[in-house]
Amino acid sequence: MQTSFMCTRRALLRASALGVTLAAIGIQPAQAQQTMESSDHIWQDLKGVVFGDRTIREADGVVAIEAPGRAQDAALVPVNITVDPARTPQGITALTLIIDVNPSPVAATFKIGKDAGITHIATRLRVNDYSYLRVIAETPDGGLHMAKTFVKASGGCSAPAVKNMDEALKTMGQMKLRQFAASPANGGEPELQLMIRHPNNSGLQRDPLTQYFIPAHFIQTLDISQGGRQLLSMEGGISISEDPNFRFDYKVKGTGEIKAQATDTKGKVFNGAWPLEATGM
Amino acid sequence: MKRPALPIDPARRRLIGGLAWLGAQAALMPLPFGAAALAAAQPPLALKTVAEGVLAFEGVVELETPRNEGAVANLGVVVGDDAVAVIDSGGSVVQAKALIAAIAKATAKPVRYLVNTHMHPDHIFGNAAFRDIGATIVGHRNLPRALAARGPYYLQSYREQLGPALMTGVEIVPPSVLVEDTMQLDLGGRKLELKAWPAAHTDNDLTVHDPESGTLFAGDLVFVKHLPIVDGSLLGWMRQMDQLAAIPASRVLPGHGPVPSLWPEALAGERRYFEALAADLRKAIAAGTPMAEAAKTAGQSEAGNWELFDAYNGRNATTAYAELEWE
Numbered sequence: 068m069q070t071s072f073m074c075t076r077r078a079l080l081r082a083s084a085l086g087v088t089l090a091a092i093g094i095q096p097a098q099a100q101q102t103m104e105s106s107d108h109i110w111q112d113l114k115g116v117v118f119g120d121r122t123i124r125e126a127d128g129v130v131a132i133e134a135p136g137r138a139q140d141a142a143l144v145p146v147n148i149t150v151d152p153a154r155t156p157q158g159i160t161a162l163t164l165i166i167d168v169n170p171s172p173v174a175a176t177f178k179i180g181k182d183a184g185i186t187h188i189a190t191r192l193r194v195n196d197y198s199y200l201r202v203i204a205e206t207p208d209g210g211l212h213m214a215k216t217f218v219k220a221s222g223g224c225s226a227p228a229v230k231n232m233d234e235a236l237k238t239m240g241q242m243k244l245r246q247f248a249a250s251p252a253n254g255g256e257p258e259l260q261l262m263i264r265h266p267n268n269s270g271l272q273r274d275p276l277t278q279y280f281i282p283a284h285f286i287q288t289l290d291i292s293q294g295g296r297q298l299l300s301m302e303g304g305i306s307i308s309e310d311p312n313f314r315f316d317y318k319v320k321g322t323g324e325i326k327a328q329a330t331d332t333k334g335k336v337f338n339g340a341w342p343l344e345a346t347g348m
Numbered sequence: 349m350k351r352p353a354l355p356i357d358p359a360r361r362r363l364i365g366g367l368a369w370l371g372a373q374a375a376l377m378p379l380p381f382g383a384a385a386l387a388a389a390q391p392p393l394a395l396k397t398v399a400e401g402v403l404a405f406e407g408v409v410e411l412e413t414p415r416n417e418g419a420v421a422n423l424g425v426v427v428g429d430d431a432v433a434v435i436d437s438g439g440s441v442v443q444a445k446a447l448i449a450a451i452a453k454a455t456a457k458p459v460r461y462l463v464n465t466h467m468h469p470d471h472i473f474g475n476a477a478f479r480d481i482g483a484t485i486v487g488h489r490n491l492p493r494a495l496a497a498r499g500p501y502y503l504q505s506y507r508e509q510l511g512p513a514l515m516t517g518v519e520i521v522p523p524s525v526l527v528e529d530t531m532q533l534d535l536g537g538r539k540l541e542l543k544a545w546p547a548a549h550t551d552n553d554l555t556v557h558d559p560e561s562g563t564l565f566a567g568d569l570v571f572v573k574h575l576p577i578v579d580g581s582l583l584g585w586m587r588q589m590d591q592l593a594a595i596p597a598s599r600v601l602p603g604h605g606p607v608p609s610l611w612p613e614a615l616a617g618e619r620r621y622f623e624a625l626a627a628d629l630r631k632a633i634a635a636g637t638p639m640a641e642a643a644k645t646a647g648q649s650e651a652g653n654w655e656l657f658d659a660y661n662g663r664n665a666t667t668a669y670a671e672l673e674w675e
């Protein structure tokens with residue numbers, strides 16, 4: 068059972084952008100620090116692997132991405148994606164988040180529920196070097212729109228690794244949901260913040276004793292719904308920081324509870340359910 | 349506010365194979381070196397006598413740069429009747445070899461142990477030099493795992509930061525003897541007490557106490573003057589402050605800061621900083637302020653009290669925000 072599961076998973080990963088590694092597609096990032104030019108150069112190769120020959124429009128105002136110009140902690144780089152509803156009357160169906168220079172550059176793909184009303188998603192990323200962070204938004208007609216921002220995230224003893232592994236393993240699977248009332252500060256719609264305890268291990272390190280690679284262990288899928296309708300689903304990889312954390316706005320419908328289900332690469336399933344708070348309505 | 353870094357007197361620098369070596373600082377009391385010692389292949393590191401049989405190198409309170417050669421961490425040496433233990437190997441093999449040369453001038457006894465206080469490069473990049481002279485490397489039970497996760501990243505990012513010349517010979521050498529909880533190292537007539545701590549500065553912090561002289565080698569569990577860096581658990585660090593303070597020593601070698609410092613008074617600064625930082629972050633989290641925004645303001649009331657505040661406070665706030673969000 069375990070073996071067939073693993074095979075299925077590998078096949079799935081191979082079939083999706085999340086399985087793309089720079090090494091597998093023959094890209095060897097420079098030993099020296101990356102620049103805007105070298106990051107763009109990697110993207111030129113990566114683009115075709117992830118999106119084929121589809122046209123991607125850049126900086127046309129449909130989507131925007133912000134992150135600190137210099138990352139404080141390479142393991143925890145906050146990123147905020149915003150969509151401009153005025154420019155996308157049909158809404159957005161998917162957002163793909165890419166970190167050019169990371170070993171596993173496709174950090175996550177978000178699928179957005181049809182009437183979820185999501186116009187921003189904030190999360191945290193591991194960034195291995197100086198790199199562009201990119202977001203590619205997909206509209207219902209299949210159009211692709213990109214925004215990018217350059218982050219300097221290298222140097223010093225801040226490494227994109229798990230900080231407190233004992234604690235991470237002990238608390239794995241815990242979930243927490245915060246509900247923020249609608250306010251002018253968050254664009255006039257209520258927000259949810261879903262947090263999952265998980266080391267989101269890279270699998271790129273060797274066991275010091277056996278010298279075998281420690282298998283990657285990370286949150287692979289996440290589905291969030293309210294009142295039985297899907298708000299947001301994510302396919303994620305190792306470039307999402309430990310304790311994956313997603314904050315987004317949405318449109319409340321009815322009074323149904325908020326549910327979340329996450330699965331990790333070991334096949335563990337984590338579930339959470341929370342009543343809709345008055346403040347969220 | 350950022351005070352200027354400690355001055356480096358160019359007259360005190362000596363050239364080694366094209367690299368400038370940072371010599372003794374005015375505040376240090378260098379051991380007396382004979383002419384023969386000065387002519388040795390590897391000019392010795394300037395060590396300060398802290399107590400009978402206890403020597404130390406005092407790192408500069410600066411970021412690691414090619415100019416200071418990454419020699420920013422404090423390093424300790426304890427001499428017993430039979431053997432020597434070294435606490436931390438320094439930020440390069442160049443520095444480690446200079447430390448080994450200085451120990452050879454001070455005593456003929458062999459270096460039996462190298463103790464790593466934690467995973468950070470300024471404390472472990474000299475490990476290969478100690479392995480090569482036959483020292484047994486001792487560390488926290490979590491240190492091999494932490495180095496496996498970070499080693500390749502450290503080697504690459506420090507090549508960028510320190511330059512390839514200083515990175516020559518640097519390897520990630522994990523400890524072969526692991527401390528589960530506590531351990532004694534017998535140097536002959538002198539027993540060092542090692543303790544492995546739960547996550548605080550990192551998840552692999554180890555302290556060394558020499559009851560004979562009343563000296564605590566705290567590694568980066570204690571920062572004085574230099575802003576503390578949180579790369580493990582702020583809450584864990586705050587929780588174990590009292591237990592740390594209870595170690596019956598009279599002086600401490602902080603990981604960074606004046607050598608020696610008074611114990612346990614040396615803890616006062618970081619304790620105050622952690623409380624201020626945690627209080628600001630808890631307020632921001634309760635108000636729903638996003639991480640990037642909170643990191644700009646949390647802890648700022650402490651800016652005037654520390655060197656390297658601007659270099660590390662935003663990072664600490666970011667790291668601790670993610671931890672405190674789960675309270």
Ligand SMILES: [Zn+2]
Binds near residue numbers: 466468603
């Ligand atoms: Zn450290």
